[in-house]
Amino acid sequence: MYKTLTTQAIIKLGFSHEDIRFARSCCLRRLSRGVYSVRYVCTLEKHRRLWASIEEGTHSEFKQYGDIRDEIVELDAAVMARCEVRFEKARIQKKATSDADADPNEQAQSPTNQPTAEVFSHISAALIHGLPVAYPVTHQVEVVRPRINRRFKSIHVRGATIPKHHRQRVLGTEVTTLERTLIDVARAYNPDIAVSMLDSALRRGLTTREKILTTLSQCLEVRNTKKVHLALDLADARRESPAESIAAVRFFQHGIDGFIPQVEFEAASLRSRIRVDFFHKAARLVVEIDGIGKLYLGSGVPRDELERERRREQWLRDRNWRVIRISWKELFKASKFDEIRRVVMSTR
Template sequence: MHARHLPPSDLRCLPVAYPVTHQIEVVRPGVNRRFKSIHVRGNQIPQAHRATIGGAELTALERTLIDVARSYNLDVSVPMIDDALHRELTTRETILTTLAHCLEKRNGSKVRLAIGLADARRESPAEAVAAVRFNEHGITGLEPQVTVRADSLNRDIRVDFCHRRARLIIEIDGIGKLYLGSGVPRQELEAERRRLNRCRIPHRC
């Protein structure tokens, strides 16, 4: 019986920050082989780490997140863990419990780092990748999705990251924002420019 890794873009729609492989990964104990479109891993998968969805036996969500973190870079694994936590599909404690019962110990510290960097408050893969980059450069103290008070506007503004001591706000922008709201890129670009200008006005976070 084979246990297949859950395709990130399939059943649970875990985000893929950027393409890393075109191969489907399958698990077959005792066999390690690569084919053109399939990568067979010889891992031992406990029954508790398996799930059956649509008639196919897959690795359970927590085990999938762990296996991705074990095999790929942080900027691939952290967005997936963030998304699963944000959507309340699992918890950090459940993932750590699953990790403790994995027979495979390869890259354990890398997996724990990915779990430690994950944060349910982040709302997009881009924010998760930014958090990974902050960590790589030793930047700490940035809180995700913070509501700040803009006194000059007499309103609250929610920002992607805020460093309270440094009074620094960081916004993560992507081209997708230009197609939200009105759906007219020119209008959305102008609206985003006005929002960023408001963020530059001194306020309390």
């Protein structure tokens, strides 16, 4: 988690407004009005109070990749910033109520003790739950509020009422439950976004299909319910990355079936086991997916890693397995999947 601080919190650490302005040119990043994130551990000792928790391993540096993943990082930071603001407001309200020595009966009815009207939802809730966002689909923080449906520059407010059993408190604020989040994302976004989240949640044992279906049956909303069932049908806990999940969705969209994910071969001559992303026995075809990270590694890929890749592919080809690699960019083009479909269809 990133180190997020409000202006008030930074001032309490002994920084002036001028110090904050200077720190913004160094290790401090402005997320929104009055909210900042610590980018990294700098060399200035006077900034230690800002980044000490990063150095100690409690928080993480503000990671930047130099590619489209930065859009997701930016959104994640914006969500965390809004959480921080909400948490700080609740803390101040609670302190004010305590200082006033309010009557216990009145205190029980106070806003700080009631569920908040605003609930983080959809992609924002997914980020809070630690689910992967395969690629950028929105730059807006998404929340649900009763009877309000508006889009602002940085926030998308969806008009709905989330029942109490479909929300929980995370990071001091209200968020749709994991199961409700997965359902909402499946309703609102493309299947590859939803399936990559479902694959991750199922693989990590965070939920089950049964729990998701139970939550779905409790939803008043019926719009796009078929999309939710489709995403669940396509989900598979064996897949290990969003790129593999996207590929699986593309197989379905192009009418390609018969692929099994994460199959292992015993390669005695290599003194190791070879695990492939997708395996099609009838077509004697192996499909390997290069995630977004490999797209930007370039010459930075270690030579021994490239050599291992070359040897394992040659081992497969020597045994009459055809190997097709799909790059990140090719996941969003039809040509590679048309080629795979031709190979699979030729064996029927």
